[in-house]
Amino acid sequence: VYIANQGDLAGAQALYRQTLATVPNDYLALANLGALIEARRPGEAQSLYRKALALRSDYEPALTDLGRLLDRSGHGAEAIGLLQRAVRADGHSAHAWSALGIALARQGRIADAVTALSRGLALDPGDAETAGNLGLALYKEGNYNGCIGYLDRGLRAAPGNLDLRATLGLALARENRLDEAVPLLRQVA
Numbered sequence: 302v303y304i305a306n307q308g309d310l311a312g313a314q315a316l317y318r319q320t321l322a323t324v325p326n327d328y329l330a331l332a333n334l335g336a337l338i339e340a341r342r343p344g345e346a347q348s349l350y351r352k353a354l355a356l357r358s359d360y361e362p363a364l365t366d367l368g369r370l371l372d373r374s375g376h377g378a379e380a381i382g383l384l385q386r387a388v389r390a391d392g393h394s395a396h397a398w399s400a401l402g403i404a405l406a407r408q409g410r411i412a413d414a415v416t417a418l419s420r421g422l423a424l425d426p427g428d429a430e431t432a433g434n435l436g437l438a439l440y441k442e443g444n445y446n447g448c449i450g451y452l453d454r455g456l457r458a459a460p461g462n463l464d465l466r467a468t469l470g471l472a473l474a475r476e477n478r479l480d481e482a483v484p485l486l487r488q489v490a
Contacts, residue, residue: 310337313333313337314334314337314338317330317333317337318334326356328353328360329353331350331352331353331356331363332349332360332363332366335347335348335363335367336362336366339366339370346370347367347371350363350366351367358386359386359390360390361394361397364383365387365394365396365397368380368382368400368401371383372384372400372404372407377404377407377408381401381404381405384397384401387400387401388401388417388420393424395421395422395424395431396421397421398418398420398421398424399417399418399421399422399428399430399434401417402414402416402434402438405417406418406434406438411438411441411442414438415435415438418434418435429458430455430459432454432458433451433452433454433455433458433459433462433465435448435451436448436451436452436453436454436455436465436472437452437455437464437465437468439451440452440468440472445472445475445476446476448472449469449472449473449476452465452468452469452472453469463489466485466488466489467486467489470482470486470489471486
């Protein structure tokens, strides 16, 4: 992990592959290698996560990462099941709660998404991405006033996110704060 954190992803991958050649049942190496290659080789990452979970079924990082990967690839029901297992395995993982909330929102389970995202944000109050996702879920729930602060936090962290910008503008408009809403909405028009 240290090598990857230093920016040497190829070196970290090589080290994990070398470890797995020697100790093929190292669930940590399997899960960490999956995380390193997920963006470029999601199919192989999925296989690595599943192997790690076959060795240790309650390993929260592999449950969360596999759940996120499946959610993004349109397998929402399986993703939610894995992410629910992740939060049962480690109820203090803000990352797992946030991923669960995003998956629930994608499946239209907005009230459940708000609950999960709120839990994730309570565990990591500085997570602006989770704040933005909570704002989006609150907007979908019809809580326009309640979503504004969360959307604003998310947008400050990701100023190029047009979905956050548009939703914040719409929420402000619904709250008759047109002087703030119009400039945001013009930026996305």
